[in-house]
Amino acid sequence: MSKPYTPPMPRNWWNKNSAYRLFMLRELSSVFVALFVLELLCFVSQVGQGEAAMDRFITSLENPIYLIYHVVVLAFALLHSITWFNLTPKVMVIRRGEERVPDVLVAGSNYVACLAVSLLLWWIVRG
């Protein structure tokens, strides 16, 4: 009598190889991006309450713990952006007749757009 054996799924399946680990880090990066969005919303709310409130908020961010936290957030935000930018050619296939627009152009357009928006924001902030 044949009884197939079903191997159990290990709890640490995500540690099986580097691709799975990178995937989990990419998923985790969303948490840090969300936390930073919340922080940005808090900042906007403080700005709305006047210059003194805004200055207090900025001063509180100078705490070394916040500085370390922001380095971690930046690292995850970069990981998030780079991994998703590089995946766009899989999601967005652009064809010109029989030919497919090369992946590097589709992914590259994200980097160009990101740079353009960053430069625009920098220009606005610098006033």
Added chain:
Amino acid sequence: MPDEKITLEILRYHPETDEKPSFQTFEVPYHEDWVVLDAINWIKEHVDGTLTYRWSCRMGVCGSCGMMVNGTPRLTCAVFLNEFHPEPIKVEPLAYFPIERDLVTVMDSFMEKLQSVKPWLIRNEGEEKPLEEGEYLQSPAELASFKQFSMCINCMLCYAACPVTGLESEFVGPAAIALGMRYNRDSRDQGREQRQEVIASHDAIWNCTFVGECSVVCPKNVDPAGAIQQAKVESTIDWYTSLLPWTKK
């Protein structure tokens, strides 16, 4: 050189006697031009005739000899021993499938999932062209839109690379969805709406978390991960379009 050996650690499972599988070690002659399947065939011929596994064409076309080679799903007819020599090679059945015996997996669930996406050309009732009118013509650009997805050989390596198939047994999976998309994209087909019931369901595209390893291990460059994400975009557009007052049925 002729006396050189390589070690194969093969997962064995005899359902009549074993509670669970265990590894058995074999010393096999090392030849630079041998693939892993050659080594397994040598074991079956010279050491243990009971070793059970699937294989057929030996040229990467039939998709039968997929196994885990050192933890990665590979077609054993396309992996040379010299990639690992002198280190040992660990050979296991494809991951996330029940094991029938030794390196043979139970593939019934895959066959059911494959059928569920109706991987054949569907024409609307009464819209089939009479034979005398000839074939349905297709431009090279129309062919190019689905050709990549049509290269699938059902080897199931993509399932063994996808942790979601291990976590969610109902997940329709990469190859079946890619094949569904192959027919959805075909200009001769009219069955997209029928397939969407399965493809656009939670158990299909929305269960995929885009790990992306299915496309990495695919020996035919089918890119099932791409097919699934593109199906997600199309289904999302469908949903938004259905909200427009002038498209409501």
